[in-house]
Structures are given as structure tokens and as C-alpha cells.
Amino acid sequence: MESLDEIKARIEDAVPGAKIDIVPNPGPANQPSLLIDNEHAPAIAQFLRDDPALRFDFCSNVTGVDWLDRTVKKTVKVKKLIDGEEKEVTETTEEHFPGYLEAVYHLYSMTHKQGPVIIRMRTADRVAGARLPSLTSIWRSAELQEREIFDLYGIRFEGHPDLRRILMWDEFVDHPMRKDYREPDDYEYEPTPHDDVLEKAKQHYAPRPQLDGAEQITAKL
Amino acid sequence: MSEIDEALRNELQRQGVWVTSMQELYNWGRKNSIWPLQFGLACCAIEMIATAASRYDIARFGGEVFRPSPRQADLMIVAGTVTKKMAPQIVRLYNQMPDPKYVISMGACAISGGPFKQGYNVLKGIDRYIPVDVYIPGCPPRPEALLHAFMELQRKIDSQKLTGASRAEHLDPAEPSEFPVPSFGEHDLEPPANRDVFHPAKIERQS
Ligand code: SF4
Numbered sequence: 001m002e003s004l005d006e007i008k009a010r011i012e013d014a015v016p017g018a019k020i021d022i023v024p025n026p027g028p029a030n031q032p033s034l035l036i037d038n039e040h041a042p043a044i045a046q047f048l049r050d051d052p053a054l055r056f057d058f059c060s061n062v063t064g065v066d067w068l069d070r071t072v073k074k075t076v077k078v079k080k081l082i083d084g085e086e087k088e089v090t091e092t093t094e095e096h097f098p099g100y101l102e103a104v105y106h107l108y109s110m111t112h113k114q115g116p117v118i119i120r121m122r123t124a125d126r127v128a129g130a131r132l133p134s135l136t137s138i139w140r141s142a143e144l145q146e147r148e149i150f151d152l153y154g155i156r157f158e159g160h161p162d163l164r165r166i167l168m169w170d171e172f173v174d175h176p177m178r179k180d181y182r183e184p185d186d187y188e189y190e191p192t193p194h195d196d197v198l199e200k201a202k203q204h205y206a207p208r209p210q211l212d213g214a215e216q217i218t219a220k221l
Numbered sequence: 222m223s224e225i226d227e228a229l230r231n232e233l234q235r236q237g238v239w240v241t242s243m244q245e246l247y248n249w250g251r252k253n254s255i256w257p258l259q260f261g262l263a264c265c266a267i268e269m270i271a272t273a274a275s276r277y278d279i280a281r282f283g284g285e286v287f288r289p290s291p292r293q294a295d296l297m298i299v300a301g302t303v304t305k306k307m308a309p310q311i312v313r314l315y316n317q318m319p320d321p322k323y324v325i326s327m328g329a330c331a332i333s334g335g336p337f338k339q340g341y342n343v344l345k346g347i348d349r350y351i352p353v354d355v356y357i358p359g360c361p362p363r364p365e366a367l368l369h370a371f372m373e374l375q376r377k378i379d380s381q382k383l384t385g386a387s388r389a390e391h392l393d394p395a396e397p398s399e400f401p402v403p404s405f406g407e408h409d410l411e412p413p414a415n416r417d418v419f420h421p422a423k424i425e426r427q428s
Contacts, residue, residue, distance in 0.1 A: 167306070171405040
């Protein structure tokens with residue numbers, strides 16, 4: 001299979017204007033992926049599927065990722081001139097990254113027995129801008145999985161033929177796989193609570209009987 | 222209907238006279254022909270299927286006629302994970318079963334939510350909405366455990382009274398045989414439990 005850099009270069013040739021980044025994966029799996037821009041995503045997907053050398057005709061898996069707002073603190077030592085003397089000062093910079101949602105597609109080629117190539121798309125934010133183009137028209141197998149991402153992460157896939165909830169009921173309002181989701185509190189009976197479940201269960205403990213004030217009576221000598 | 226002295230009955234039986242009571246005969250017939258409702262929910266259902274197949278053979282106990290309609294079933298084996306999306310359907314099926322009806326709650330999931338207890342989507346025990354006769358712990362319980370539960374249920378049926386103040390629930394018009402079906406709320410089922418049915422153990426704890 002061509003390397004990811006080669007694929008990236010060929011996509012940029014074939015789809016003018018496409019913006020593609022390679023996202024490295026520092027984990028043991030070491031599977032870097034292609035971050036593609038939303039506007040050209042359908043064209044890029046079509047190219048990956050139809051190019052005779054690539055032919056990624058099988059989308060095996062689509063999944064969502066939730067990235068919360070992050071603040072990264074960096075501490076650097078810099079040399080500065082203070083009162084004419086050169087001193088080493090530590091400086092802390094804070095960088096703020098707004099949160100976003102991601103859809104990740106794993107592609108294989110049945111024709112050439114190769115893969116996977118992983119592509120990602122990012123939403124603008126986690127609220128109103130949580131929209132991505134649907135790739136169901138390219139890979140039919142993405143239909144149910146995009147519905148699942150819509151249900152659990154709340155990404156709206158534009159152009160999806162049937163975007164309804166799939167696992168939760170239609171009346172449900174939350175997106176349970178988001179990292180800031182809080183499940184309903186129905187832990188009133190918990191035989192062996194511990195850690196944060198214990199904290200939750202404590203709210204359901206029956207209050208101890210009120211003291212009747214007798215403990216305040218002291219003998220007057 | 223007075224109780225017969227056990228010794229006298231044995232003596233009579235030795236002489237070739239078999240004495241019984243209406244209640245005994247009736248319960249004997251009922252307990253040896255329990256038709257379960259044919260449905261399974263998750264991995265526990267595989268064990269239930271194994272129980273019904275030839276190796277474990279639930280037919281030895283008269284429970285082999287799995288009915289695909291609640292109208293013909295006596296026993297609901299809740300075998301597996303009850304998701305919140307599924308729970309109203311389970312209650313509805315229970316309501317559609319004719320009296321007398323019994324429920325076996327099979328496996329950790331059906332008892333309490335099991336491995337998914339801390340999740341958002343699984344009902345934490347079917348006994349929140351319908352009364353359960355026999356609980357089987359395990360994940361999954363072996364077929365022998367289901368057979369044991371089945372025998373426990375037979376023992377229960379055998380001991381049920383037909384008349385009097387302590388008669389079986391299905392013979393008491395004051396006892397409900399249908400329970401409200403929960404509805405889908407915005408965050409959870411509503412109500413999250415039926416307080417008339419659900420009586421969790423009270424644990425004294427210091428906060
Ligand atoms: S109790 Fe265990 S085996 Fe049974 S349904 Fe739940 S997870 Fe599956």
C-alpha cells in the first residue's frame with residue numbers, strides 16, 4: 001500500500017483545494033490518520049473509494065470522539081536580562097483549545113486486500129456547529145454507524161438519508177457518550193458502593209434520626 | 222377442605238387407597254406444565270436455550286413448551302439485559318399474560334443491571350416494574366441453576382393455597398395482575414421504578 005504521505009499528496013492533486021493533515025498516533029498501535037476538511041470530505045472519500053490503486057471500497061467502522069475544551073499549561077525556562085544581569089526565569093504560558101467532536105472512519109480495500117486507512121473529520125465546536133457531511137452516499141455501511149454517532153455524540157450528518165436516534169429512544173434529549181454527560185441518578189439501592197458511586201449513594205441514605213435536644217441538657221450543680 | 226394426617230394417608234396408601242385434596246391435585250397439574258414465554262434478551266438467553274435443548278432438557282420438568290405468545294404462557298423467564306428501551310415492552314408482555322403467571326429473573330442483569338449497573342441505558346433490575354418470583358444470580362447462570370430456579374418455582378406453586386386469606390395472588394381479586402407500563406422520558410424512564418412493586422432491601426448505613 002502507498003504510504004500515508006503519498007496518499008495525501010495524490011488526494012491533493014485529485015481534489016483541488018482539499019486541506020489534509022496527517023494526525024500522528026503516538027500510542028503503541030502507531031496508526032496515523034488523515035484529517036480531512038469537511039467541505040471537500042465527500043470528494044476525498046469518493047477519490048479514496050474509486051481510485052484504481054487505492055479502492056477503499058469497505059468502510060468497516062465509523063466512530064465518534066469527544067474532545068472537551070482543554071487548557072494546556074507550558075512552563076519554559078527563558079534567559080532574560082533583568083537589571084543588566086542575565087537570569088533564568090520560568091515562564092508559564094496557557095494555551096486554550098476549544099472542544100470539538102470527531103468522526104473517525106476505518107477504510108479497507110476488498111479489491112486490493114489492503115488497509116486500514118483512517119480518516120477523521122472535526123466539527124467546528126461541540127454545540128451548534130456539531131455538523132459534518134455524511135459519507136453514507138459513498139459507503140452504504142456508514143448509515144447505521146453515523147446514526148449511532150448522532151445518537152450518542154450529537155454530530156448532525158448533513159445529507160444522511162435517515163438521521164434518527166438508533167439506540168436511545170426518540171424522546172431522549174442527551175448524548176450519553178459525551179464526556180460531560182451525567183446519567184440520571186437512580187442509584188437508590190447499591191449493595192456495595194465505593195468511590196464516586198459511594199458519593200452518589202450517600203445522597204440517598206436515610207437521614208439519621210434527629211436528636212431531640214436531650215444531649216444539650218447538662219446537670220446544674 | 223381439611224388437611225389429611227400424613228401418617229394416616231401413608232397407611233391408606235399402603236392399603237391401596239390414594240387420598241388427595243382438590244388443592245394438591247390442582248397444583249400438581251399446574252406445576253408440571255409450566256409454559257415459558259419464548260423470548261430472550263442477551264447472553265443469558267443462550268443458557269436458557271441450552272436448558273431447553275436435549276442436554277439439560279427442561280422437558281423433564283414439564284417446561285418445554287416455549288410459547289411465542291404471551292396469551293399462552295405461564296412463566297416469563299427474563300433472561301438477560303433489560304435495556305431501558307426494552308423495559309416497557311417487557312412490562313407490556315407481562316400484562317398480556319393470563320393469570321396465574323410467574324417471573325424468573327435470570328442473571329445479574331435481570332436482577333440488578335449486572336455489569337451495566339452503572340451505565341445510562343440498562344434497567345437496574347426488572348423487579349422495578351413487575352413482581353419476581355425467583356431470582357437466579359450468575360453471569361450467566363448455568364443451565365443447572367435455571368433448572369434449580371424452575372424447581373423452586375414448582376415448589377412455590379405446590380405450596381400455594383386455593384382458598385382462605387393466604388390464597389395465591391391470582392385467586393385474590395384485590396391483587397393486581399397488570400402493572401403500569403413506564404413511558405420514555407427525556408433522561409430516564411418515567412417513573413424510574415414502580416414503588417408499589419419495588420421494595421429494595423433497606424440497609425442501615427452511616428453517612
Ligand atoms: S447476567 Fe451476564 S450473561 Fe446474563 S445477560 Fe447479563 S451480562 Fe449477559
